[in-house]
Amino acid sequence: MKRWVARAIGAPGATSFARFERIVTGAEARRPWAAALDDASVSAEAREAVSAMAGVVASPRLLAVLRTAASRAVGQEPFDEQLLAVCALLSGHAVEMDTGEGKTLTGALAAAAFALAGRRVHVLSVNDYLAERDAEWMRPLFELLDISVAWIGQRTDTDARRRAYRADVVYAPVSEVGYDVLRDRFVTAVSDRVEPGLDVALVDEADAVMIDEAMSPLVLAGASPEPPEEFTLADAIVRDLDADAHYAIDADRVTVSLTDAGLDQLEQRLGGINLYDTAHTATLTKVNLALHAHVLVHRDVDYLVVDDAITLINSARGRLAHQQRWPDGLHAAVEAKEGLPISSPGLVLDTLTVHDLLRSYATLTGMSGTVVAVADELIEFFELRSGRVERRRPNRRVDRVPRVFVDDRERKAAVVAEVVERHRTGQPVLVGTQSVRESERYAAVLAAAGVDAQVLNARNDASEAAVIARAGTFGAVTISTQMSGRGTDIRLGGPDEADHHRVAATGGLAVLQVGRYPSARLDAQLRGRSGRQGDPGVTQTYVSTDDELVRAHAPRHHLEKIRRRGSRLDQTTLRFIVDHAQRAAESARRTRHRDTWDFSRAIARQRSTVLAARAEVLAGDRAGVELSGRIPNELDALASASSPEAVHRLLREVTLWTLDEQWCDHLARLTEVRDGIHLQALAGVNPRDEFHRIALREFHGFFTAAYDRAAEIVRAVSIDQVGEGIAALGLRRPSATWTYMTSDNPLGSPIDRAARTAGTWVRSRLYRIE
Numbered sequence: 001m002k003r004w005v006a007r008a009i010g011a012p013g014a015t016s017f018a019r020f021e022r023i024v025t026g027a028e029a030r031r032p033w034a035a036a037l038d039d040a041s042v043s044a045e046a047r048e049a050v051s052a053m054a055g056v057v058a059s060p061r062l063l064a065v066l067r068t069a070a071s072r073a074v075g076q077e078p079f080d081e082q083l084l085a086v087c088a089l090l091s092g093h094a095v096e097m098d099t100g101e102g103k104t105l106t107g108a109l110a111a112a113a114f115a116l117a118g119r120r121v122h123v124l125s126v127n128d129y130l131a132e133r134d135a136e137w138m139r140p141l142f143e144l145l146d147i148s149v150a151w152i153g154q155r156t157d158t159d160a161r162r163r164a165y166r167a168d169v170v171y172a173p174v175s176e177v178g179y180d181v182l183r184d185r186f187v188t189a190v191s192d193r194v195e196p197g198l199d200v201a202l203v204d205e206a207d208a209v210m211i212d213e214a215m216s217p218l219v220l221a222g223a224s225p226e227p228p229e230e231f232t233l234a235d236a237i238v239r240d241l242d243a244d245a246h247y248a249i250d251a252d253r254v255t256v257s258l259t260d261a262g263l264d265q266l267e268q269r270l271g272g273i274n275l276y277d278t279a280h281t282a283t284l285t286k287v288n289l290a291l292h293a294h295v296l297v298h299r300d301v302d303y304l305v306v307d308d309a310i311t312l313i314n315s316a317r318g319r320l321a322h323q324q325r326w327p328d329g330l331h332a333a334v335e336a337k338e339g340l341p342i343s344s345p346g347l348v349l350d351t352l353t354v355h356d357l358l359r360s361y362a363t364l365t366g367m368s369g370t371v372v373a374v375a376d377e378l379i380e381f382f383e384l385r386s387g388r389v390e391r392r393r394p395n396r397r398v399d400r401v402p403r404v405f406v407d408d409r410e411r412k413a414a415v416v417a418e419v420v421e422r423h424r425t426g427q428p429v430l431v432g433t434q435s436v437r438e439s440e441r442y443a444a445v446l447a448a449a450g451v452d453a454q455v456l457n458a459r460n461d462a463s464e465a466a467v468i469a470r471a472g473t474f475g476a477v478t479i480s481t482q483m484s485g486r487g488t489d490i491r492l493g494g495p496d497e498a499d500h501h502r503v504a505a506t507g508g509l510a511v512l513q514v515g516r517y518p519s520a521r522l523d524a525q526l527r528g529r530s531g532r533q534g535d536p537g538v539t540q541t542y543v544s545t546d547d548e549l550v551r552a553h554a555p556r557h558h559l560e561k562i563r564r565r566g567s568r569l570d571q572t573t574l575r576f577i578v579d580h581a582q583r584a585a586e587s588a589r590r591t592r593h594r595d596t597w598d599f600s601r602a603i604a605r606q607r608s609t610v611l612a613a614r615a616e617v618l619a620g621d622r623a624g625v626e627l628s629g630r631i632p633n634e635l636d637a638l639a640s641a642s643s644p645e646a647v648h649r650l651l652r653e654v655t656l657w658t659l660d661e662q663w664c665d666h667l668a669r670l671t672e673v674r675d676g677i678h679l680q681a682l683a684g685v686n687p688r689d690e691f692h693r694i695a696l697r698e699f700h701g702f703f704t705a706a707y708d709r710a711a712e713i714v715r716a717v718s719i720d721q722v723g724e725g726i727a728a729l730g731l732r733r734p735s736a737t738w739t740y741m742t743s744d745n746p747l748g749s750p751i752d753r754a755a756r757t758a759g760t761w762v763r764s765r766l767y768r769i770e
């Protein structure tokens, strides 16, 4: 517990919530009064308590009523710690509460208070399963308070979404809200919007969403007339190559490249051409992508094949990444490898990062087991202050000092021995690994040692939740990847805690972590599964200096030290090296976030200018004004021969079309520039300045061009075409749109690699230019 306190106070940017304690004490004093209210008065009192305040600030009266409402409606009487967290959320803070402390109820209470004050609240979850589960679980609470509640998932249709967004409180995955925002930007009639209304956001798993996934772009795409990429030849060529002779995989397994012999073989196979001739860049790119698809991307580890399509697995988190695609060429190459029809990535109509989406909310707050560690980043990126609410019961979990090995085999043997030993006494064990692949390896060696382990294999959120819920039963051995975003509680003795006593007597849940995650927060999320609500528990980490984290992030002189002295290094030195590597990984991620945000901010600013103009065209008469300045005579002629409404509709539709089309073009150009900009960094130009300069230049004259183009189209319209709609003019809007998220680039981050070896990087970049 001391350690936590120290971290909360010591962390830069973290706030103390001590000032709210008085309000919670006041609520306690009003408990008898609130308990005596009948159901109808509970709702009325709650409303009055809120309207008596300026803004949404917690008061003893409000908290007392909320507490009564929760105990009546969901059978759980909120603890003081939960009420303290409600105060912090209402005053606009992100709140850290350990696993098992009851964030779901806390979030619902805060959402209810915001809703009572007339605000519209989105409780943002990480997946459909949690959105539905939490909304249904908390529904009776909202109903008692006369607050409407709804949830949205991937399969919710447009009308249901529109209805859901009218509710006071909506539970939804953050990506679904983002897709709705994107789709609303392309409607041609006001009534087609679903209108998510970004007022208050309460983000569950706040650090995972706001920090780790903040820069993943959500993409809206439309059917493109271009035929999909042809990969058959590249795929066939790669099948004939031999490992070692024809290609080499680098040590950290993020790149594979053709050897000279491989290149020779390829050139011969293609009829003696010179592949490095610019005329063959496209072919070389495809061969490299096919090679990557065959050598570095593995079925059932990186992706599944479901219904003749590729479904990505987020390998670090061990979860299915629904509706995600890899960058275009790679996706097609993997489809070719599996003999699937090549899907079209579509024309990218617009993109939105989770970061930009969240910043659009008027009020942003969130919760997670680990926010204080990123307190200063939350301030920097979201102007959001954060703090910690202490556990209700003291922590009895014992965190053992990590053990560091210099060899993975020895480490594995130590982990297996420990699992076997603990399993013999019936103690439940949770083994946390770095990837799905590693999970399977551990399951295999444990099986060989006679231990039957359950592996969380990412196939289904609901069944996975059921496995996690059983991870605390007597004798259970569960193997998982990162636990962040898996909102299920591990109770000792099973979900109903029937066997709690017997399991607690074995020492509670033992968490054995294999390797360290790229951030200390993720480590804490895993450890936090043990010792919930004052239960006993133990955690132990087993690191190897072979681990990806160490190899990729330890400075050269540390790696050299390991190479020379290896197992003769003492544990303190080894732990220092590992800690250092983890901090380097965290700081690299932060820099990447800052850089990417900088790029996306420039695009987002231009996008909002365009959207403001678009809104005036859609709902006002901006099109009429702009076009009558350009082609007054033609418009008069059209208007005199048909109805003014028909002409107005025509102008609106044409102008929306030119604005949208021009935005897609502009976005494509900026994306291209951004992807290539780091090449310029090698030439000594500051990439950010350069990007901003180009973005401004490209945007210059955007509106004039769009309106000129609209005027030109309308000028050619004949009178009998006026009422026929824009399709008759040969203007097509995408007939179907779909959404996806671009996954982390599995080709490795080119920027990171550039820092290490500029040479290889330039080559790998060239391979990707199509």
Ligand code: ADP
Pocket (backbone or CB within 6 Å): 076, 077, 078, 079, 082, 097, 098, 099, 100, 101, 102, 103, 104, 105, 487, 488, 489
């Ligand atoms: P977290 O998301 O913080 O890990 P959950 O919201 O899943 O925690 O809650 C953990 C468990 O504690 C749940 O099973 C929930 O039913 C229970 N719980 C939460 N608040 C209370 C309460 N005030 N009284 C009794 N049980 C509670």
